[in-house]
Amino acid sequence: MRQKIVHVTEALGGGVLHCVALLANRQAAAGDDVVVLHSVRQDTPPAAKLNELFDPRVRRQVVDMRTRIGAHDIVSVFRVLIELFRERPDIVHLHSSKAAALGRIAACVLGITSRTIYSPHGFAFLKEDISPLKISLFLLIERMLHAAGGHIVACSKSELRYARMLLLRAERTSLVENAVKLDEFRLDGRRKADEQVVVCTSARVTYQKAPWRFTRLAQRFSGTSKARFMWFGDGEADAIDNWIDRDAVELSGWIPAADLRRRLLQCDIFVLPSLWEGMPIALIEAQAAGLPAVASRIVGNRDVIVHGVTGFLANDDEELAHYTQRLIDDADLRQRMGAAASAHARARFGDSQLFRSYVGIYRRLLTPIQGHSLPAVTHGLSHEVPK
Template identity: 45%
Template sequence: MKEIVHITEAFGGGVLSMLTQLSNRAAAAGVGVTILHSMRPETPANFEKLFHPAVKFKHVSMCREVHLKNDWAGVRDLVRALRECDPQVVHLHSSKAGVLGRVAARIAAPRARVFYSPHGLAFLRRDVSAAKQFAYLTFERIAARMGGTIVACSTSELREIETKVYAPRARMIENGVNVDEILPRVEKRNGELVIGMSGRASYQKNHEAFAKLASNLQGPSIEFLWIGGNADEVPAENTGAVTCSGWVTRERALELTSELDVYVQTSRWEGMPIALIEAQVAGIPAVVTDVVGNRDVVQHGVTGFVAKSIEDMEGYLVRLRDSPDLRARMGTAARVSASKRFSMETIFRQWLSMYEFGSEKPSREPLGTNEVASYETSSDSQF
């Protein structure tokens, strides 16, 4: 394997984190790595410094939403860039690159092995109409017939792909983190409890629910910390209930995460959130919404709780607030389990094996009727 080309429109957040890990490890192993990317508001200004010096970059114009003229221009740019790179492997990240990249790869790199990581399926978005959700699902179904292997990052995401996209080839490799760089949870002696979330203000992350929880549970010895949030983004009715760090570097975000006693993930949809994985590796019990990705990271009743409503979340937070022993037990279980399961050392070996040998068969048998029915019922959260 001489050259891997990664393509992404969603160049930020969890996608950037996974791209950094995969690219740096491949480049350090002597593999050529090129990243064809667009820019988003959340893309760091100095993103090149996050990568191995051998990693190459090329800007390609892609937009998040469907736009016929811009999308065809994006395909032309990708075709041009792929012909210059002549890759053996093309790895597509997130939905827009997943569609445009497979079209371009079929034209410009027909012999390359193509892999597509959704990092959160677009048709699960709750901020668009039902018509748009169906359109995104239709695009996924059409693109799946153009070749390549879809690689889900969680069991729940794989189920969605198998039962709704009907992809001929689908596998699952979970997201990973560099365990050595995750700071363990800091033991406090002052009796104060810190409950936190991490992420930008967005409909997906549902920071309003976090602020509501903070208002309902605020007290003299409890703090709700929003890592990455700004005070003017907190709903007016919850002003004063949440402490905001503002934008921070990744290193500072990890430091602040290590100071939490409980981690909260209020997302309306996910792929498999890196910040949640990092919190579990740090040894922090989590209370999360019952959506794709969240439910795959947290072992309900063991490393935290998976909630179907904000009322359930509040109840679970009260249990953890009132029981230091429960927090300690779940935190220890989270660190032991997550440090082994989500180690990037293991995850990268799985990706390297797939890059080298490709994939012609699903990772497991398709879901049976009973399992599908059970899953559809359990996924109906109230957020």
């Protein structure tokens, strides 16, 4: 028998889009009735692209949810509430901080907080581009809403530690690490060793990703023919002009996911100098493609990289340059770390593990209320987990 799952996200782009589509598609394939309520932002792909990413059995509905806090949030809560009342879900799965705030308020009104899950994908209070006052406000909001009910599912061990350390009723927390479809990374497509080393990253050009750090690395090696630097992704024109030196960095612009995977296989080193993360899909994809990585030592990055084994974690810009230099100069080290990165990703970050973990969490949330009268129609959770 089927269960109805409603995913709600304000941020349908980047890593959040990847995670929502991956999980929703697996659930639809397993026979569940799946709905995605989402808003449209600058980083949200057009409808035609979303149709390609989502299984046709997944129903999508646009609901206006804005990033900034304001009076418009009252309207957004009302719209989310109406959609949830109309859909009568067994499980409400909220993604990103803003959707979680709106969704949990709506769930409280409908009396279904016990069946509500929140996946932060990076807590808003960990951002480094907001004031200390906003950080305190976001943390207070998270504590109040978590105290009202619901279950938090962190995407990394570091995020789980923050949830249990900073929020009330920390026993209502779980861990399901982010994942990728490993069968889409064919290592036999990797390029042969070459004199010139290709150093890449994959992200939208935003403040969070610290693109000026990647540019500085590229400028450092621009006077030699040893390395070539590639940025897979796009961004706002002002951000690109301010932070990307096109003479040192080749910018691909937006490329489809399948094309990105092929391009990663033609690279040698992956660099991710972000200021904050949840658990970066781009870094997991790079490791699945057999690339050793150099990344900033922050939440998320440190949960993917095994320092000194699958790559390096850098405390500052000097270490970032030092570790990148080591990998550029040492082909044997790149090969060893790349092989270890691929093995690590395949053992830990497959989409089957992610799906099975969520099946278990959903079952635990539904089991105590089976046989009772619910505001939503309960369909049960008896389908088999696909191999």
